[in-house]
Amino acid sequence: MSIPKRAAVAVAAAATALVMTACSSSGSSGSSGSSGSAGASGGSTSAASSSSPDSPASGGTSGSWARNPDQSSTAKKAGLQMLGNEMLQVHYHAHLDVIVDGQKVTVPQYIGIDENAQTITALHTHDATGILHIESGEDIPFKLGQVFTEWGQPLTSTQVGPVTVGADKALKLIVNGKEVAGDPAAYVLKSHDEVVVWVGAKDATPDVPSSFSFPGGL
Numbered sequence: 001m002s003i004p005k006r007a008a009v010a011v012a013a014a015a016t017a018l019v020m021t022a023c024s025s026s027g028s029s030g031s032s033g034s035s036g037s038a039g040a041s042g043g044s045t046s047a048a049s050s051s052s053p054d055s056p057a058s059g060g061t062s063g064s065w066a067r068n069p070d071q072s073s074t075a076k077k078a079g080l081q082m083l084g085n086e087m088l089q090v091h092y093h094a095h096l097d098v099i100v101d102g103q104k105v106t107v108p109q110y111i112g113i114d115e116n117a118q119t120i121t122a123l124h125t126h127d128a129t130g131i132l133h134i135e136s137g138e139d140i141p142f143k144l145g146q147v148f149t150e151w152g153q154p155l156t157s158t159q160v161g162p163v164t165v166g167a168d169k170a171l172k173l174i175v176n177g178k179e180v181a182g183d184p185a186a187y188v189l190k191s192h193d194e195v196v197v198w199v200g201a202k203d204a205t206p207d208v209p210s211s212f213s214f215p216g217g218l
Contacts, residue, residue, distance in 0.1 A: 063162020065098075067108035068152025075112060075121045078149035082119035087137035092191035094132045095212035096147065100163050100199045112150045123147060123189075131218065132189065144173075144195060145185025155185045160199055172198045177210025 068074045072082050098105040112124025122136035123146055134142055148155035158165050165171045173184040174196040180187060184197060196208040 065105050065161050071114040074150045074152050078146040080121040082114055084119050088135055090136040090139045092134050093218045094189045094193040094195055096130045096132055097196045141188045144187040163199055170202045172206055174208050
């Protein structure tokens with residue numbers, strides 16, 4: 001069974017385990033840096049998506065937000081190992097929204113998954129909901145910048161994906177409704193974070209979610 005298909009099977013298993021209080025304790029609050037271990041299954045709401053993992057994002061943002069098809073290469077750049085099996089000793093989830101000029105960008109499915117090699121990193125997506133899965137063999141930090149590096153898109157103070165943050169624009173990182181100062185790529189992901197990367201006019205007030213309703217079992 002392929003890694004993406006195993007992810008769907010694991011959803012039901014995770015939900016059952018949660019009822020038995022086996023999975024609830026695994027939501028450890030780790031997060032970023034380079035990792036040598038990661039899991040494939042666990043808590044995906046849907047392994048499939050209506051859009052191709054390499055298709056451009058929805059909305060009127062300029063340029064391509066496509067996922068780099070060479071996920072083994074981008075994982076290496078992110079300092080993450082590609083593995084052939086799940087590691088669920090550390091297992092938690094965060095949610096990512098990318099909003100540019102009021103339009104939401106689709107976070108692609110299969111970030112951190114090489115479908116051809118059937119390998120996966122500790123930090124990945126199963127679908128296009130924006131849910132980030134952290135499934136690792138050790139409790140180490142995982143950073144937002146690693147998500148974008150795996151995606152194949154830049155995240156700096158002046159560039160988000162194909163969008164340049166010009167003098168008339170502002171880039172803000174907002175986590176759980178509160179703005180976080182500093183380098184957005186350095187932010188360490190935590191369990192059930194609602195992470196928003198927002199780009200808009202300097203004088204605009206971001207209208208973004210402060211939380212995300214995670215499906216049962218995540």
